[in-house]
Amino acid sequence: xxxxxxxxxxxxxxxxxxxxxxxxxxxxxxxxxxxxxxxxxxxxxxxxxxxxxxxxxxxxxxxxxxxxxxxxxxxxxxxxxxxxxxxxxxxxxxxxxxxxxxxxxxxxxxxxxxxxxxxxxxxxxxxxxxxxxxxxxxxxxxxxxxxxxxxxxxxxxxxxxxxxxxxxxxxxxxxxxxxxxxxxxxxxxxxxxxxxxxxxxxxxxxxxxxxxxxxxxxxxxxxxxxxxxxxxxxxxxxxxxxxxxxxxxxxxxxxxxxxxxxxxxxxxxxxxxxxxxxxxxxxxxxxxxxxxxxxxxxxxxxxxxxxxxxxxxxxxxxxxxxxxxxxxxxxxxxxxxxxxxxxxxxxxxxxxxxxxxxxxxxxxxxxxxxxxxxxxxxxxxxxxxxxxxxxxxxxxxxxxxxxxxxxxxxxxxxxxxxxxxxxxxxxxxxxxxxxxx
Ligand code: AMP
Ligand code: GLY
Numbered sequence: 330x331x332x333x334x335x336x337x338x339x340x341x342x343x344x345x346x347x348x349x350x351x352x353x354x355x356x357x358x359x360x361x362x363x364x365x366x367x368x369x370x371x372x373x374x375x376x377x378x379x380x381x382x383x384x385x386x387x388x389x390x391x392x393x394x395x396x397x398x399x400x401x402x403x404x405x406x407x408x409x410x411x412x413x414x415x416x417x418x419x420x421x422x423x424x425x426x427x428x429x430x431x432x433x434x435x436x437x438x439x440x441x442x443x444x445x446x447x448x449x450x451x452x453x454x455x456x457x458x459x460x461x462x463x464x465x466x467x468x469x470x471x472x473x474x475x476x477x478x479x480x481x482x483x484x485x486x487x488x489x490x491x492x493x494x495x496x497x498x499x500x501x502x503x504x505x506x507x508x509x510x511x512x513x514x515x516x517x518x519x520x521x522x523x524x525x526x527x528x529x530x531x532x533x534x535x536x537x538x539x540x541x542x543x544x545x546x547x548x549x550x551x552x553x554x555x556x557x558x559x560x561x562x563x564x565x566x567x568x569x570x571x572x573x574x575x576x577x578x579x580x581x582x583x584x585x586x587x588x589x590x591x592x593x594x595x596x597x598x599x600x601x602x603x604x605x606x607x608x609x610x611x612x613x614x615x616x617x618x619x620x621x622x623x624x625x626x627x628x629x630x631x632x633x634x635x636x637x638x639x640x641x642x643x644x645x646x647x648x649x650x651x652x653x654x655x656x657x658x659x660x661x662x663x664x665x666x667x668x669x670x671x672x673x674x675x676x677x678x679x680x681x682x683x684x685x686x687x688x689x690x691x692x693x694x695x696x697x698x699x700x701x702x703x704x705x706x707x708x709x710x711x712x713x714x715x716x717x718x719x720x721x722x723x724x725x726x727x728x729x730x731x732x733x734x735x736x737x738x739x740x741x742x743x744x745x746x747x748x749x750x751x752x753x754x755x756x757x758x759x760x761x762x763x764x765x766x
Contacts (some may be wrong), residue, residue: 331450334550336439339645342370343617345368345369345370345371345406346357346369346370346371346372346409346410346650347371347372347373347374347406347408347409348372348373348374348376348408348409348410348411348412348650349368349373349374349375349376349399349402349403349410349411349412350364350365350373350374350376350378350382350386350407350413350414351376351393351399351412351413351414351415351418351423352375352378352393352413352415353377353378353379353382353409353708353709354379354414354415354635354709354710354724355373355381355395355635355636355638355677355707355724355727356414356415356488356633356635356636356638356639356728357375357378357382357414358379358381358382358708358709358727359639359642359643360414360633360638360642360649360708361373361378361381361382361385361386361551362381362385362642362705362707363374363642363645363649364412364649364650364718365385365386365697366500366648366649367506367584367648367649367650367651368648369650372387373385373386373387374386374387374388374389374400374402374406374408375388375389376388376389376390376391376392376393376398376399376514376559376751377388377389377390377391377392377393377710378717379709379710379712379721380708380709380711380713380719381706381707381708381709382708382710383713384636385654389402392418393413393414393415393418393728394417394418394421394423396418396421396422396423396426399411399418399423399427400426400427400430400432400715401428402739403404403430403432404430406433409433410433410434410435410437410643410650410653410654410657411423411424411427411432411433411434411435412434412436412653413434413435413436413632414632414633414635414739415632416442416446416450416492416494416630416631416632416697417434417442418444419437419439419442419445419611419631419632420439420442420443420445420446420492421439422438422439423436423726424436424437424438424439424611425438425439425725425766428530429732432523432702433657434657435611435633435653435657436611436612436631437609437611437631438608438610439452439502439608440607440608441607441608441609441610441611441631442631443629444609444613444629445628445629445630445631445632446491446492447490447491448488448489448490448491448628449467449526449528450491451629452467452528452762453567453634454464454601454605455626457604457605458595458597458598458599458600458601458604459597460504460593460594460597460598460601460626460650461593461594461620461622461623461624461625461626462494462626462627463486463530463531463532463533463625463627464529464530464531465526465529465530465531466529466530466725467490467527467529468511468526468527468528468529469512469515469525469526469527469591470515471512471515471516472676472740474511474515474527474529475507475508475640476755477529478501478504478508478511478529479528480620481507481531482531482532483499483501483502483504483507483519483532484501484502484532484748485500485501485507485529485530485531485532486498486499486500486501486528486529486530486531486532487499487501487507487510487511487514487527487528487529487530488527488528488529488530489514489523489524489526489527490523490524490525490526490528491520491522491523491524491525491526492523493520493523493524495569495570495571495572495573496520496568496569496684497514497520497523497524497765498569500532506732507529508687510527511527513746514527515705527530532650533618533620533625533627534618534620534621535559535584535618535619535620535625536581536618536619537556537616537617537618537627538551538555538579538581538582538617538619539552539554539555539556539557539579539614539616539617539634539637540554540555540557540587540590540614540615540617541555541612541613541614541633541634541637541641542612542613542614542615542652543611543652543655543656543661543765544595544598544599544609544610544611544612544613544614544656545610545611545655545656545657545658545659545660545661546599546602546608546609546610546659546664547599547659548599548661548662549591549595549598549599549613549661550652550656550661550666551587551590551591551595552641552645552663552668553578553644553668554577554578554579554581554582554587555575555576555577555579555634555640555641555761556575556576556577556579556580556581557572557573557574557575557634557636557638558572558573558575558757558759558760559572559573560573560685561573561757562682562685562757563757563759564759565760568684568685569684570683570684570723570724571635571684571723571724572634572636572637572677573676573677573679573757573760574636574671574674574675574676574677574725574756574757574760574761575634575636575637575639575640575673575674575675575760576640576672576674576675576725576735576738576739576760576761577637577640577641577644577672577673578672579734580622581619582619586624589623589624590617590624593623593624594617594624594676595613595681596627599612599745607632607652610656610657610659610704611631611632611656612631612632612633612656613629613631614629614630614632614633614634614637615627615629615630615632616628616629616630622670631728634700635709635760636675636677636707636724636727639659639673639675639705639707639729640673640674640675640719640729641673643669643673643705643729643731644668644669644671644673644731645666645667645668645669646666646667646668646669647666647667651664652664652666658724669731670731671729671731671732671733672731672732672734672735672737672738672740673730673732673738673760674729674730674732674735674738674739674741674760675707675727675728675729675742676727676728676729676742676743676746676756676757676759676760676761677709677724677725677726677727677728677756677757678724678725678726678727678746678751678754678756679721679724679750679754679755679756680710680720680723680725680751680754681753681754681755682723682753683723683724683755684723687723687753688720688753689710689719689720689721689722690719690720690721691719691720691751691752691753691754692717692718692719692751693711693717693719693720693725693726693749693750693751694749694750694751695748695749695750696718696749698748699745699746699748699749700745702741702744702745703730703741703745704728704730704741704742704744704745705728705730705748706726706727706728706729706745707726707727707728707729708725708726709722709724709725709726710723710724711725711726711759717758720751725751725754726749728742728745728746728749729742730742730744730745735761735763736763737760738761739760739762742760742761743758
Protein backbone atom coordinates (compact mmCIF):
# COMPACT_ATOMS: atom_id res chain seq x y z
CA UNK A 330 0.00 0.00 0.00
CA UNK A 331 1.43 3.42 -0.97
CA UNK A 332 1.77 6.18 1.55
CA UNK A 333 -1.15 8.19 0.22
CA UNK A 334 -3.71 5.42 0.19
CA UNK A 335 -2.60 4.48 3.69
CA UNK A 336 -3.17 8.03 4.91
CA UNK A 337 -6.56 8.33 3.21
CA UNK A 338 -7.65 5.04 4.71
CA UNK A 339 -6.86 6.20 8.23
CA UNK A 340 -8.05 9.74 7.79
CA UNK A 341 -11.57 8.68 6.89
CA UNK A 342 -12.29 7.52 10.44
CA UNK A 343 -12.29 10.80 12.36
CA UNK A 344 -11.43 14.38 11.50
CA UNK A 345 -10.89 17.66 13.38
CA UNK A 346 -9.68 16.40 16.70
CA UNK A 347 -8.44 18.11 19.85
CA UNK A 348 -5.33 16.42 21.25
CA UNK A 349 -3.77 16.84 24.70
CA UNK A 350 -0.04 16.17 25.15
CA UNK A 351 1.21 15.59 28.72
CA UNK A 352 4.69 16.73 29.78
CA UNK A 353 7.05 19.67 29.46
CA UNK A 354 10.30 18.44 27.92
CA UNK A 355 11.95 18.37 24.52
CA UNK A 356 10.17 15.09 23.80
CA UNK A 357 6.79 16.76 24.31
CA UNK A 358 7.71 19.70 22.07
CA UNK A 359 8.70 17.17 19.39
CA UNK A 360 5.40 15.29 19.83
CA UNK A 361 3.43 18.55 19.58
CA UNK A 362 5.51 19.64 16.55
CA UNK A 363 4.83 16.37 14.72
CA UNK A 364 1.14 16.14 15.67
CA UNK A 365 0.71 19.76 14.53
CA UNK A 366 1.49 18.51 10.99
CA UNK A 367 -1.49 16.13 11.07
CA UNK A 368 -4.33 17.31 8.82
CA UNK A 369 -6.82 15.69 11.21
CA UNK A 370 -5.86 17.72 14.29
CA UNK A 371 -7.39 21.14 14.73
CA UNK A 372 -6.31 21.96 18.25
CA UNK A 373 -3.46 20.84 20.49
CA UNK A 374 -3.36 21.37 24.24
CA UNK A 375 -0.29 20.74 26.37
CA UNK A 376 -0.01 20.29 30.15
CA UNK A 377 2.13 21.85 31.42
CA UNK A 378 4.27 22.40 28.27
CA UNK A 379 7.09 24.89 27.73
CA UNK A 380 7.79 27.99 25.63
CA UNK A 381 8.21 25.80 22.52
CA UNK A 382 4.92 23.94 22.87
CA UNK A 383 3.21 27.32 23.47
CA UNK A 384 4.05 28.30 19.88
CA UNK A 385 2.01 25.40 18.46
CA UNK A 386 -0.35 24.45 21.26
CA UNK A 387 -2.23 25.96 24.21
CA UNK A 388 -0.36 25.35 27.46
CA UNK A 389 -2.24 24.64 30.68
CA UNK A 390 -0.35 24.93 34.01
CA UNK A 391 -1.29 21.45 35.20
CA UNK A 392 1.46 19.09 36.39
CA UNK A 393 1.91 15.84 34.46
CA UNK A 394 1.26 13.90 37.68
CA UNK A 395 -1.96 15.81 38.56
CA UNK A 396 -4.19 13.00 37.36
CA UNK A 397 -7.38 14.70 38.45
CA UNK A 398 -6.45 18.02 36.85
CA UNK A 399 -5.63 16.31 33.56
CA UNK A 400 -8.87 14.32 33.60
CA UNK A 401 -10.85 17.53 34.23
CA UNK A 402 -9.06 19.35 31.39
CA UNK A 403 -9.60 16.49 28.93
CA UNK A 404 -13.31 16.34 29.74
CA UNK A 405 -13.84 20.11 29.72
CA UNK A 406 -12.07 20.60 26.38
CA UNK A 407 -13.61 17.54 24.74
CA UNK A 408 -10.18 16.03 24.07
CA UNK A 409 -10.27 13.11 21.60
CA UNK A 410 -6.85 11.71 22.51
CA UNK A 411 -4.39 12.24 25.38
CA UNK A 412 -0.74 11.48 24.52
CA UNK A 413 1.35 10.89 27.67
CA UNK A 414 5.05 11.81 27.43
CA UNK A 415 6.79 11.04 30.76
CA UNK A 416 7.02 7.82 32.75
CA UNK A 417 5.75 8.97 36.15
CA UNK A 418 2.12 9.72 35.18
CA UNK A 419 2.02 6.36 33.37
CA UNK A 420 3.29 4.57 36.49
CA UNK A 421 0.79 6.54 38.59
CA UNK A 422 -2.10 5.25 36.47
CA UNK A 423 -3.03 8.27 34.34
CA UNK A 424 -4.05 6.11 31.38
CA UNK A 425 -6.14 3.79 33.60
CA UNK A 426 -7.95 6.78 34.99
CA UNK A 427 -8.59 8.43 31.62
CA UNK A 428 -9.80 5.18 30.11
CA UNK A 429 -12.16 4.62 33.05
CA UNK A 430 -13.74 7.97 32.16
CA UNK A 431 -14.05 6.98 28.50
CA UNK A 432 -11.18 9.24 27.34
CA UNK A 433 -8.82 7.75 24.76
CA UNK A 434 -5.18 7.85 25.83
CA UNK A 435 -1.91 6.72 24.31
CA UNK A 436 0.46 4.91 26.68
CA UNK A 437 0.37 1.80 28.86
CA UNK A 438 -1.76 1.45 31.96
CA UNK A 439 0.00 1.32 35.36
CA UNK A 440 0.30 -2.44 35.05
CA UNK A 441 2.15 -2.12 31.70
CA UNK A 442 4.24 0.77 33.02
CA UNK A 443 5.87 -1.60 35.55
CA UNK A 444 8.35 -2.62 32.84
CA UNK A 445 9.99 0.75 33.42
CA UNK A 446 8.86 1.57 36.95
CA UNK A 447 10.30 -1.63 38.43
CA UNK A 448 13.56 -3.01 37.11
CA UNK A 449 13.07 -6.20 39.15
CA UNK A 450 9.67 -6.74 37.51
CA UNK A 451 11.26 -6.26 34.07
CA UNK A 452 14.13 -8.58 34.94
CA UNK A 453 11.82 -11.34 36.21
CA UNK A 454 9.73 -11.02 33.02
CA UNK A 455 12.83 -11.24 30.81
CA UNK A 456 14.08 -14.27 32.69
CA UNK A 457 10.69 -16.01 32.41
CA UNK A 458 10.42 -15.38 28.69
CA UNK A 459 14.02 -15.90 27.59
CA UNK A 460 14.74 -12.28 26.61
CA UNK A 461 18.53 -11.71 26.60
CA UNK A 462 19.67 -9.42 29.42
CA UNK A 463 22.47 -9.19 32.00
CA UNK A 464 22.39 -11.71 34.83
CA UNK A 465 21.16 -10.00 38.02
CA UNK A 466 20.05 -10.45 41.61
CA UNK A 467 17.76 -8.23 43.69
CA UNK A 468 18.32 -7.07 47.29
CA UNK A 469 16.60 -5.02 49.97
CA UNK A 470 19.15 -5.57 52.75
CA UNK A 471 22.46 -3.65 52.70
CA UNK A 472 24.60 -6.33 54.36
CA UNK A 473 23.30 -9.16 52.16
CA UNK A 474 23.79 -7.00 49.07
CA UNK A 475 27.40 -6.21 50.10
CA UNK A 476 28.13 -9.88 50.78
CA UNK A 477 27.01 -10.68 47.25
CA UNK A 478 28.79 -7.71 45.65
CA UNK A 479 32.06 -8.71 47.35
CA UNK A 480 32.06 -12.04 45.48
CA UNK A 481 31.37 -10.59 42.01
CA UNK A 482 33.56 -9.64 39.05
CA UNK A 483 34.15 -5.92 38.36
CA UNK A 484 32.99 -3.65 36.85
CA UNK A 485 29.61 -4.39 38.43
CA UNK A 486 26.34 -2.51 37.94
CA UNK A 487 24.13 -1.36 40.83
CA UNK A 488 20.62 -0.11 39.97
CA UNK A 489 17.81 1.36 42.04
CA UNK A 490 14.67 -0.68 41.30
CA UNK A 491 12.32 2.27 40.70
CA UNK A 492 12.17 5.52 38.72
CA UNK A 493 15.16 7.71 39.63
CA UNK A 494 15.35 10.25 36.76
CA UNK A 495 18.10 8.26 35.05
CA UNK A 496 20.35 8.72 38.09
CA UNK A 497 19.78 5.38 39.83
CA UNK A 498 22.45 3.40 37.95
CA UNK A 499 26.11 3.08 39.01
CA UNK A 500 28.70 1.22 36.99
CA UNK A 501 31.06 0.37 39.87
CA UNK A 502 34.74 -0.09 39.03
CA UNK A 503 35.45 -1.82 42.34
CA UNK A 504 33.77 -3.05 45.52
CA UNK A 505 34.22 0.28 47.33
CA UNK A 506 32.19 2.03 44.65
CA UNK A 507 29.51 -0.67 44.64
CA UNK A 508 29.28 -0.48 48.44
CA UNK A 509 28.87 3.31 48.26
CA UNK A 510 26.04 2.95 45.70
CA UNK A 511 24.35 0.28 47.83
CA UNK A 512 24.66 2.42 50.94
CA UNK A 513 23.15 5.45 49.19
CA UNK A 514 20.17 3.47 47.94
CA UNK A 515 19.47 1.07 50.83
CA UNK A 516 20.71 2.97 53.92
CA UNK A 517 20.71 6.69 53.09
CA UNK A 518 17.64 6.28 50.84
CA UNK A 519 18.75 9.01 48.43
CA UNK A 520 16.26 7.67 45.85
CA UNK A 521 13.46 7.34 48.42
CA UNK A 522 11.14 4.40 47.74
CA UNK A 523 12.63 3.99 44.24
CA UNK A 524 15.81 2.68 45.89
CA UNK A 525 14.42 0.49 48.65
CA UNK A 526 15.18 -2.45 46.39
CA UNK A 527 18.35 -2.65 44.28
CA UNK A 528 19.44 -4.82 41.39
CA UNK A 529 23.06 -5.94 41.19
CA UNK A 530 23.84 -6.76 37.63
CA UNK A 531 26.64 -8.23 35.55
CA UNK A 532 28.50 -5.61 33.46
CA UNK A 533 27.92 -5.97 29.72
CA UNK A 534 30.64 -4.83 27.36
CA UNK A 535 29.63 -3.54 23.94
CA UNK A 536 28.12 -0.58 22.15
CA UNK A 537 24.78 0.92 23.14
CA UNK A 538 21.82 1.81 21.01
CA UNK A 539 18.08 1.80 21.37
CA UNK A 540 14.99 1.01 19.41
CA UNK A 541 11.43 2.30 19.70
CA UNK A 542 8.55 -0.06 18.97
CA UNK A 543 4.84 0.62 19.05
CA UNK A 544 3.00 -2.34 20.60
CA UNK A 545 -0.76 -2.83 20.28
CA UNK A 546 -0.96 -5.90 22.49
CA UNK A 547 -0.54 -8.41 19.66
CA UNK A 548 1.89 -6.96 17.16
CA UNK A 549 4.66 -4.42 17.05
CA UNK A 550 5.98 -1.82 14.67
CA UNK A 551 9.66 -0.98 14.83
CA UNK A 552 10.96 2.57 14.42
CA UNK A 553 14.48 3.29 13.16
CA UNK A 554 17.22 2.88 15.75
CA UNK A 555 18.91 5.70 17.63
CA UNK A 556 21.66 6.27 20.10
CA UNK A 557 21.85 8.58 23.04
CA UNK A 558 24.89 10.15 24.72
CA UNK A 559 24.05 9.83 28.40
CA UNK A 560 27.17 11.20 30.09
CA UNK A 561 27.35 14.92 30.79
CA UNK A 562 30.79 15.52 29.28
CA UNK A 563 32.65 14.85 26.04
CA UNK A 564 34.24 11.44 25.65
CA UNK A 565 31.48 9.83 27.77
CA UNK A 566 32.94 11.36 30.92
CA UNK A 567 31.10 12.78 33.90
CA UNK A 568 27.81 11.78 35.51
CA UNK A 569 24.85 10.19 33.73
CA UNK A 570 22.11 12.58 32.58
CA UNK A 571 18.69 12.20 30.97
CA UNK A 572 20.52 12.40 27.61
CA UNK A 573 22.85 14.99 26.07
CA UNK A 574 22.20 14.28 22.40
CA UNK A 575 21.08 11.66 19.92
CA UNK A 576 21.74 10.29 16.46
CA UNK A 577 19.37 8.27 14.25
CA UNK A 578 20.20 5.91 12.68
CA UNK A 579 22.79 4.97 15.27
CA UNK A 580 25.25 3.65 12.68
CA UNK A 581 25.50 0.57 14.85
CA UNK A 582 22.69 -1.55 13.43
CA UNK A 583 22.11 -3.34 10.15
CA UNK A 584 19.05 -5.26 8.89
CA UNK A 585 20.35 -8.55 10.29
CA UNK A 586 20.62 -7.05 13.75
CA UNK A 587 17.14 -5.49 13.48
CA UNK A 588 15.79 -8.93 12.66
CA UNK A 589 17.56 -10.43 15.68
CA UNK A 590 16.04 -7.71 17.89
CA UNK A 591 12.58 -8.54 16.53
CA UNK A 592 13.04 -12.29 16.95
CA UNK A 593 14.93 -12.32 20.25
CA UNK A 594 13.40 -9.35 22.08
CA UNK A 595 10.09 -8.13 20.62
CA UNK A 596 8.57 -11.50 19.70
CA UNK A 597 9.20 -13.05 23.15
CA UNK A 598 8.07 -9.78 24.77
CA UNK A 599 4.68 -9.92 23.04
CA UNK A 600 4.37 -13.68 23.65
CA UNK A 601 5.27 -13.08 27.31
CA UNK A 602 2.52 -10.47 27.64
CA UNK A 603 -0.06 -13.02 26.47
CA UNK A 604 1.37 -15.79 28.68
CA UNK A 605 1.33 -13.57 31.78
CA UNK A 606 -2.02 -11.91 30.99
CA UNK A 607 -0.48 -8.41 30.87
CA UNK A 608 -2.17 -5.87 28.64
CA UNK A 609 0.45 -3.58 27.12
CA UNK A 610 -0.48 -0.96 24.59
CA UNK A 611 1.83 1.94 23.79
CA UNK A 612 5.48 2.42 23.12
CA UNK A 613 8.27 0.09 24.23
CA UNK A 614 11.73 1.61 24.09
CA UNK A 615 14.39 -0.89 25.12
CA UNK A 616 17.90 0.33 25.82
CA UNK A 617 20.24 -2.25 24.29
CA UNK A 618 23.84 -3.32 24.63
CA UNK A 619 25.18 -4.83 21.44
CA UNK A 620 27.49 -7.47 22.92
CA UNK A 621 29.68 -10.07 21.26
CA UNK A 622 26.92 -12.54 22.14
CA UNK A 623 24.17 -10.49 20.50
CA UNK A 624 21.80 -7.69 21.57
CA UNK A 625 20.90 -7.63 25.27
CA UNK A 626 18.31 -5.47 27.05
CA UNK A 627 19.75 -2.95 29.54
CA UNK A 628 16.35 -1.58 30.48
CA UNK A 629 12.82 -1.18 29.20
CA UNK A 630 11.20 2.23 28.89
CA UNK A 631 7.48 2.45 28.18
CA UNK A 632 7.36 5.90 26.59
CA UNK A 633 9.07 7.91 23.90
CA UNK A 634 12.74 8.68 24.62
CA UNK A 635 14.01 12.14 25.39
CA UNK A 636 16.02 13.19 23.29
CA UNK A 637 15.46 10.14 21.00
CA UNK A 638 12.06 11.51 19.93
CA UNK A 639 13.78 14.68 18.70
CA UNK A 640 15.69 12.62 16.07
CA UNK A 641 13.02 10.00 15.29
CA UNK A 642 10.05 12.26 14.56
CA UNK A 643 11.92 14.54 12.11
CA UNK A 644 12.58 11.35 10.11
CA UNK A 645 8.90 10.26 10.12
CA UNK A 646 7.08 11.27 6.92
CA UNK A 647 3.78 9.66 7.89
CA UNK A 648 1.13 11.04 10.23
CA UNK A 649 2.05 10.24 13.86
CA UNK A 650 -1.64 10.46 14.85
CA UNK A 651 -2.42 7.55 12.51
CA UNK A 652 0.23 5.44 14.23
CA UNK A 653 -0.88 6.32 17.77
CA UNK A 654 -4.52 5.55 16.94
CA UNK A 655 -3.63 2.30 15.18
CA UNK A 656 -1.77 1.25 18.34
CA UNK A 657 -4.79 1.91 20.54
CA UNK A 658 -7.14 0.23 18.04
CA UNK A 659 -4.98 -2.91 17.68
CA UNK A 660 -4.38 -2.20 13.97
CA UNK A 661 -0.62 -1.77 13.87
CA UNK A 662 -0.23 -4.59 11.36
CA UNK A 663 -2.01 -2.36 8.78
CA UNK A 664 0.50 0.46 9.15
CA UNK A 665 3.37 1.08 6.72
CA UNK A 666 4.97 4.32 7.94
CA UNK A 667 7.43 6.09 5.66
CA UNK A 668 10.80 7.18 7.07
CA UNK A 669 13.38 9.65 5.82
CA UNK A 670 16.57 7.82 4.92
CA UNK A 671 18.71 10.76 6.01
CA UNK A 672 20.44 10.95 9.39
CA UNK A 673 19.14 13.14 12.20
CA UNK A 674 21.31 14.56 14.98
CA UNK A 675 20.09 16.37 18.10
CA UNK A 676 22.45 18.31 20.38
CA UNK A 677 21.07 19.15 23.83
CA UNK A 678 21.99 22.57 25.21
CA UNK A 679 21.97 22.61 29.00
CA UNK A 680 22.26 25.10 31.84
CA UNK A 681 25.89 24.81 33.03
CA UNK A 682 26.11 22.52 36.07
CA UNK A 683 23.40 20.09 34.92
CA UNK A 684 22.83 17.31 36.08
CA UNK A 685 23.93 18.99 39.34
CA UNK A 686 22.83 22.46 40.47
CA UNK A 687 22.29 25.06 37.75
CA UNK A 688 20.93 28.55 37.30
CA UNK A 689 17.49 29.37 35.85
CA UNK A 690 16.06 32.54 34.33
CA UNK A 691 18.78 33.29 31.74
CA UNK A 692 17.51 35.02 28.59
CA UNK A 693 17.92 32.89 25.43
CA UNK A 694 18.85 34.65 22.19
CA UNK A 695 19.51 33.52 18.63
CA UNK A 696 16.63 31.05 18.34
CA UNK A 697 15.32 32.59 15.10
CA UNK A 698 18.74 32.58 13.44
CA UNK A 699 19.27 28.98 14.48
CA UNK A 700 15.90 27.96 13.01
CA UNK A 701 16.66 29.92 9.82
CA UNK A 702 19.79 27.79 9.40
CA UNK A 703 17.46 24.83 8.76
CA UNK A 704 17.62 23.18 12.19
CA UNK A 705 14.55 22.44 14.29
CA UNK A 706 14.80 23.80 17.81
CA UNK A 707 12.93 21.72 20.37
CA UNK A 708 12.42 23.50 23.69
CA UNK A 709 12.78 21.64 26.99
CA UNK A 710 13.43 23.77 30.11
CA UNK A 711 12.15 27.11 28.77
CA UNK A 712 9.47 29.63 29.72
CA UNK A 713 8.22 32.73 27.95
CA UNK A 714 7.96 35.89 30.06
CA UNK A 715 7.08 39.30 28.60
CA UNK A 716 7.99 38.16 25.12
CA UNK A 717 11.40 36.83 26.22
CA UNK A 718 12.32 33.18 26.24
CA UNK A 719 14.21 32.19 29.39
CA UNK A 720 15.82 29.05 30.74
CA UNK A 721 13.85 27.14 33.39
CA UNK A 722 15.49 23.73 33.55
CA UNK A 723 18.67 21.69 33.21
CA UNK A 724 18.12 20.52 29.66
CA UNK A 725 17.10 23.74 27.90
CA UNK A 726 16.94 23.05 24.15
CA UNK A 727 17.42 20.21 21.69
CA UNK A 728 18.85 21.41 18.40
CA UNK A 729 17.98 18.86 15.70
CA UNK A 730 19.05 18.71 12.07
CA UNK A 731 18.93 16.28 9.17
CA UNK A 732 21.83 15.55 6.82
CA UNK A 733 22.53 13.25 3.91
CA UNK A 734 25.31 11.64 5.92
CA UNK A 735 26.09 11.30 9.61
CA UNK A 736 28.73 14.01 9.44
CA UNK A 737 26.37 16.39 7.55
CA UNK A 738 23.66 15.92 10.17
CA UNK A 739 26.14 16.53 12.98
CA UNK A 740 27.61 19.62 11.26
CA UNK A 741 24.12 21.02 10.55
CA UNK A 742 23.08 20.64 14.18
CA UNK A 743 26.25 22.26 15.57
CA UNK A 744 26.03 25.12 13.04
CA UNK A 745 22.69 26.02 14.65
CA UNK A 746 23.88 25.44 18.24
CA UNK A 747 26.55 28.14 18.01
CA UNK A 748 23.94 30.69 16.90
CA UNK A 749 22.07 30.29 20.20
CA UNK A 750 23.22 32.02 23.36
CA UNK A 751 22.32 32.10 27.04
CA UNK A 752 24.40 32.60 30.16
CA UNK A 753 26.33 29.45 31.17
CA UNK A 754 25.07 27.46 28.19
CA UNK A 755 26.77 24.05 27.95
CA UNK A 756 26.68 21.20 25.46
CA UNK A 757 28.73 18.22 24.42
CA UNK A 758 30.83 18.79 21.33
CA UNK A 759 31.02 15.12 20.31
CA UNK A 760 27.39 14.11 19.72
CA UNK A 761 27.32 11.61 16.83
CA UNK A 762 31.09 11.78 16.46
CA UNK A 763 32.64 9.07 14.30
CA UNK A 764 35.12 8.05 17.00
CA UNK A 765 32.30 6.95 19.29
CA UNK A 766 30.83 4.64 16.64
P1 AMP B 1 19.71 2.00 32.46
O1 AMP B 1 18.98 3.17 33.04
O2 AMP B 1 19.42 0.70 33.12
O3 AMP B 1 19.65 1.94 30.95
O4 AMP B 1 21.26 2.33 32.74
C1 AMP B 1 21.84 3.57 32.44
C2 AMP B 1 23.16 3.36 31.76
O5 AMP B 1 24.02 2.57 32.57
C3 AMP B 1 23.04 2.59 30.44
O6 AMP B 1 22.74 3.45 29.38
C4 AMP B 1 24.43 1.98 30.33
O7 AMP B 1 25.36 2.92 29.83
C5 AMP B 1 24.79 1.69 31.76
N1 AMP B 1 24.43 0.29 32.09
C6 AMP B 1 23.29 -0.15 32.64
N2 AMP B 1 23.31 -1.49 32.81
C7 AMP B 1 24.51 -1.91 32.36
C8 AMP B 1 25.16 -3.20 32.27
N3 AMP B 1 24.55 -4.31 32.72
N4 AMP B 1 26.37 -3.24 31.73
C9 AMP B 1 27.01 -2.13 31.30
N5 AMP B 1 26.47 -0.89 31.38
C10 AMP B 1 25.24 -0.78 31.90
N1 GLY C 1 17.23 9.31 26.65
C1 GLY C 1 16.93 8.24 27.48
C2 GLY C 1 15.54 8.16 27.95
O1 GLY C 1 14.65 8.86 27.48
O2 GLY C 1 15.28 7.36 28.84
